[in-house]
Amino acid sequence: MTTSISAQDPQLAAAAQAARQQLDEQVRQIIEWHFNPETGSSFWLEWANNAGWDPRREVQGFDDLVKFGHFEDDWLRGGPVRRWVPKAYQDRPIFVFETGGTTGTPKTRVSIDDFRIDYEMFSETLPEEHFPMGANWLMLGPSGPRRLRLAVEHLAQHRGGICFCVDLDPRWVIKLIKKGWHDHLMAYQQHVLDQAVSILRAGHDIRCMFTTPKLLEALANRLEDEGSNIRQEGITGIFSGGTEFTPQWNRFAHEELLDGVYMTPTYGNTLMGLAASKPFDPADNYKITYHAPQPRAALQVVDPDDASKQVGYGETGRVMLTTLTKETFVPRFLERDEGEREPPCEAYPWDGVSGVRPFHRLASATTVGVY
Numbered sequence: 001m002t003t004s005i006s007a008q009d010p011q012l013a014a015a016a017q018a019a020r021q022q023l024d025e026q027v028r029q030i031i032e033w034h035f036n037p038e039t040g041s042s043f044w045l046e047w048a049n050n051a052g053w054d055p056r057r058e059v060q061g062f063d064d065l066v067k068f069g070h071f072e073d074d075w076l077r078g079g080p081v082r083r084w085v086p087k088a089y090q091d092r093p094i095f096v097f098e099t100g101g102t103t104g105t106p107k108t109r110v111s112i113d114d115f116r117i118d119y120e121m122f123s124e125t126l127p128e129e130h131f132p133m134g135a136n137w138l139m140l141g142p143s144g145p146r147r148l149r150l151a152v153e154h155l156a157q158h159r160g161g162i163c164f165c166v167d168l169d170p171r172w173v174i175k176l177i178k179k180g181w182h183d184h185l186m187a188y189q190q191h192v193l194d195q196a197v198s199i200l201r202a203g204h205d206i207r208c209m210f211t212t213p214k215l216l217e218a219l220a221n222r223l224e225d226e227g228s229n230i231r232q233e234g235i236t237g238i239f240s241g242g243t244e245f246t247p248q249w250n251r252f253a254h255e256e257l258l259d260g261v262y263m264t265p266t267y268g269n270t271l272m273g274l275a276a277s278k279p280f281d282p283a284d285n286y287k288i289t290y291h292a293p294q295p296r297a298a299l300q301v302v303d304p305d306d307a308s309k310q311v312g313y314g315e316t317g318r319v320m321l322t323t324l325t326k327e328t329f330v331p332r333f334l335e336r337d338e339g340e341r342e343p344p345c346e347a348y349p350w351d352g353v354s355g356v357r358p359f360h361r362l363a364s365a366t367t368v369g370v371y
Contacts, residue, residue: 008126012224015349019294024061026295028326031059039088039116043075044329048070062298065322066308071333084110086326097147099270106145106171109270111364114148114327118273119155121293122266124157125276125347130237130262134160135207140215142170147270155170164204166195189215193222200233208237213245220257231259241274246357251286258333266290267356271330272297272321278345278352290356291348298322301341301353304361305335313343318359335360 034040035048035055048055058067081096089112095114137156143149149165156163176185195218211219214329216238223229230238238261245265253263267290268274275290275297280323292299300316303309311317319337323330338359342352 012344012346012349015346016245019030019344019349020062023295026064026324027065028060030326030329031055033326034086034329037087039086041084041086043083059180062322065331068331070307071330073107073333076109077105079108081108081110084328086222089327095147095150096145097270098145107270108327109147111147112327114325115151116154116158116275117325118293118296119151120158121296122274122276123155123158126237126239127262128266131159131208131239132236135236136161136204137163138196138199138206138209138211139163140192140209140211140219141166141168143168144171146170148210148268151274155210156208161208162204164199166199167194168192189218190222193219197222200235205229208235208239209235210239213240213249216240216253217257225329229259230257231261235261237261238263238365239266240264245288247286247288247355248290254286267353269335271328271333272299272325273323275353276348278342279347287354288356289342289345289352289354291345291350291352292321294348294350296323296325298324298350299353300351301339302334304338304359307332311341313341316340316355319353319356335359 034044037045053067055067059065082094085094089259092112095111095115097109097111099108139149139152139154139156141148141152143165153163153165173188176182176188192215196215207358220230238258240263245267250265265277265288266274267277273293273296275292278284278291280291290299298321300320300322301311301315302320303311304318307318307320316338317340319335319339321330321332321333321335336359337356338351339356342354344350345352
């Protein structure tokens with residue numbers, strides 16, 4: 001991972017170097033954990049046995065992960081899911097989360113505490129004047145087997161609040177889109193919005209909300225038709241995310257939908273956790289840059305034709321994810337997204353990615369639903 005920064009900012013360069021050292025140390029710890037017969041999962045122990053080499057000896061830093069090739073998403077389709085549980089956690093209560101199925105059969109990930117840890121880290125980035133401690137939350141997003149619902153609920157609880165959730169099945173939304181059943185799609189969207197409006201007006205004093213760009217726009221339009229807006233319903237802070245979160249939509253939301261309500265964009269998924277966005281800067285012209293939660297996960301923007309090479313800053317490439325936690329080790333997974341590589345910043349002294357959107361070579365096979 002390149003962390004070279006202009007010598008004109010030696011303080012940022014030093015922070016980037018320290019972040020890289022921390023990432024290398026995380027790699028060593030996670031490799032030792034997942035490939036130690038006393039603690040590792042049966043999947044990775046069997047993988048190393050078949051590969052014929054010892055990752056604990058040959059992987060000493062982030063760059064050495066190239067020895068693994070690329071993590072295959074089909075490994076996460078089908079079971080038994082316990083093959084992913086580290087031996088050290090066999091007696092712990094296990095959650096299983098599934099992806100949304102936008103590229104086919106949903107993938108599964110086991111979890112114990114990662115979703116809590118990731119969102120407690122994200123909590124530190126939220127300005128309290130907009131996301132007050134103790135405030136109640138509305139989770140207007142996917143429910144069911146997705147990590148997001150429990151994670152947002154934990155975020156609210158971690159900050160001392162209560163989370164109210166709607167019932168939303170994004171897989172049904174995807175089916176409606178694929179079948180071209182527009183009337184059914186709109187009816188389902190209104191069903192979801194009915195739940196949200198009912199919760200907001202039930203006297204629960206909800207101040208904070210998670211939602212997706214599409215649902216936020218639909219909610220704002222619904223409230224406008226009823227002579228209200230998001231601020232008048234009591235919301236002061238919104239955390240949102242998804243590949244529909246373009247600079248154009250970001251500007252539209254600030255100018256037309258939010259009426260001054262604070263919003264923080266995020267980029268995340270079941271495998272990575274949550275990448276927070278660089279603090280808003282008018283000079284960026286509403287561009288959104290995401291930085292992974294290093295050292296627990298790292299993002300690279302690589303050449304679509306040669307994933308061993310990162311593209312230059314400002315250039316377009318495919319997003320490659322590495323997850324490095326004791327629960328989950330995912331090396332060099334080529335995501336279904338692309339974007340532009342961005343340099344480190346003061347808040348996040350490691351590489352970021354902007355303009356996240358479906359990877360153009362897979363876009364025809366990707367159905368974006370509520371996101």
